[in-house]
Amino acid sequence: MPAKPTATNIVQLDRIDSTNEEAKRLARQGGAEGTFVIAMEQTAGKGSQGRTWASPVGGVYLSTVLRAKAPHPPTTLSILAGVAAAQTVRDSLPKSFEVSVKWPNDVLLDGKKVAGVLCESLDDGSETNPLCVLGIGINVNLDQSQLSPFAGNPFGATSFQIVTSGKKHPIEPVAQRLVTKLTNLHELYWTEGFAPVAMIWERNCSTIGRPLRFALKEKEIEAVCVGIDRSGALVLSNERGEQSAHAVGEIKCFLP
Ligand code: BT5
Numbered sequence: 001m002p003a004k005p006t007a008t009n010i011v012q013l014d015r016i017d018s019t020n021e022e023a024k025r026l027a028r029q030g031g032a033e034g035t036f037v038i039a040m041e042q043t044a045g046k047g048s049q050g051r052t053w054a055s056p057v058g059g060v061y062l063s064t065v066l067r068a069k070a071p072h073p074p075t076t077l078s079i080l081a082g083v084a085a086a087q088t089v090r091d092s093l094p095k096s097f098e099v100s101v102k103w104p105n106d107v108l109l110d111g112k113k114v115a116g117v118l119c120e121s122l123d124d125g126s127e128t129n130p131l132c133v134l135g136i137g138i139n140v141n142l143d144q145s146q147l148s149p150f151a152g153n154p155f156g157a158t159s160f161q162i163v164t165s166g167k168k169h170p171i172e173p174v175a176q177r178l179v180t181k182l183t184n185l186h187e188l189y190w191t192e193g194f195a196p197v198a199m200i201w202e203r204n205c206s207t208i209g210r211p212l213r214f215a216l217k218e219k220e221i222e223a224v225c226v227g228i229d230r231s232g233a234l235v236l237s238n239e240r241g242e243q244s245a246h247a248v249g250e251i252k253c254f255l256p
Contacts, residue, residue, distance in 0.1 A: 009034065009035040009036070010036045010038065010179065011026070011036065011038070013038065013039040013040070015039060015043065016039045016041075016042060017042065017044040018042050018044050018045055018063075018135070019037040019038065019042065019061050019062060019063035020046060020063045020135040021044075021046075022039075022063070023035065023133045024120070024122060024133055027065050027122055032065040033067065034065070034066070035064065036062060036063070036064045036182075037063045038060070038061065038062045039055075039062075040057050040061075041056060041057045041059075041061070042055030043055075045061065046118055047116060047118065053116060053118070053137050054142075054146065054147070054149070054150075055137060056142065056146055058139075058140060058141035058142045058143075058146070058161075058171075059140055059141075059142060059171075060137065060138040060140055060171060060174050060178060061135075061137050062136050062178055062179070063134065064133070064182055065122075065131060065132070065133055065134075066131075066134060066182075067129040067132070068130050068132055069129055069190055069193075070128045072194045072230075072231070074119060074132045075104070075119070075231055075232040075233070075247065076189070076198075076231065076232045077119055077189075078104055078105050078117055078232065079104055079105060079194075079201050079232040080185050080186065080189055080194075080197050081105055081117040081136055081182065082101045082106070082107065082117050082201065083181075083200050083201050084136070084182045084185050085101075085105070085115040085138060085178065085181075086099055086107045086115075087177075087181045088138065088174060088178045088181050089107055089109060089114055089160075091177055092173070092174050092177060093109075093163070097163060098110050098111070099114075099204075100204060100205055100207075101201060101204045102155065102205070102206055102207060103228065104117075104232060105117035105119075106155065107138075108155060109158050110158065110163055111156075112156040112157060112158035113150070113153065113158065114138065114158050114159060115137060116136070117134065118135040118136075119132055119134050120133045120135070134182070136182075138174060138178070139157065139158065139160070140159060140160045140169050141160065141161045141168050141169060141171070142159040142161060143161060143162065143166075144162060147159060147162070154251075160174075185197060185200075194232070202227055206254075207234075207251065207254075208225050208226070209224065210224065210225055210255075211223070211254070211256075212224070212251050212252075212255055213251070213253050213255060214234075214249055214250070214251055214252065215249055215250045215251075216248075217248070221236070221238070223236035223237055223238050224237045225237075226243060229245050232247075233245040233247040234246045234249070234251075
């Protein structure tokens with residue numbers, strides 16, 4: 001059993017292709033566990049499934065290398081990262097703003113996407129406690145024109161600057177807060193397992209008890225969200241009360 005990783009090393013960069021790629025390069029050289037890579041700007045920021053993440057100066061772009069702890073799969077770490085990002089956004093803004101996490105790990109600020117998470121597994125030969133890169137992007141000082149390409153997405157896009165009527169926010173404390181939240185949550189996960197992290201996720205989510213439209217690979221279904229299971233999969237209940245767990249898929253919208 002490897003030792004519990006701690007935040008040992010923070011690499012600060014002005015500009016990089018992708019902090020996830022840099023974290024992977026460091027991991028390949030060995031000893032990257034617990035390392036944080038933070039950049040002011042990404043030239044090739046990545047979303048999930050080959051999508052891109054707009055990453056101009058004004059956002060927080062952070063990746064860290066952590067191990068999932070058996071028997072929990074890497075998906076549990078991506079849930080953990082969503083919780084850390086939501087806590088970071090909430091603690092960085094006045095309490096009047098509504099912050100929630102949408103399964104699995106998008107963070108919504110007043111109902112619009114303000115942060116995203118990309119979790120990638122690294123094959124380091126350890127099947128028991130796989131090494132993962134967790135990448136988080138938070139829109140802090142991005143303006144309307146920088147986010148307008150995403151206005152048509154199901155949950156749109158927003159930033160700290162947009163919701164606070166154009167106010168600029170210091171980036172450094174947001175990045176620092178995210179490092180602390182990730183470190184604390186990973187410690188909790190490592191010592192007590194995924195269950196307490198899942199409970200915090202459920203407390204922070206906008207989803208439980210709400211009817212929603214969910215896109216599976218080949219069809220869309222309407223169901224009520226019940227919670228997440230021990231692997232981080234979304235548990236839905238249909239109109240007959242039958243429950244199903246979904247490891248993949250996307251919440252398209254909430255229903256009235
Ligand atoms: C995500 O993907 O939400 C994962 C984003 C992870 C970004 C971090 S930044 C640090 C680390 N290094 C990287 O290279 N990546 C990670 P997904 O759910 O697939 O959402 C991507 C979609 O959101 C895109 O196809 C756009 O439609 C939209 N989008 C792109 N940039 C955005 C932004 N800055 N804010 C809101 N939406 C955005």
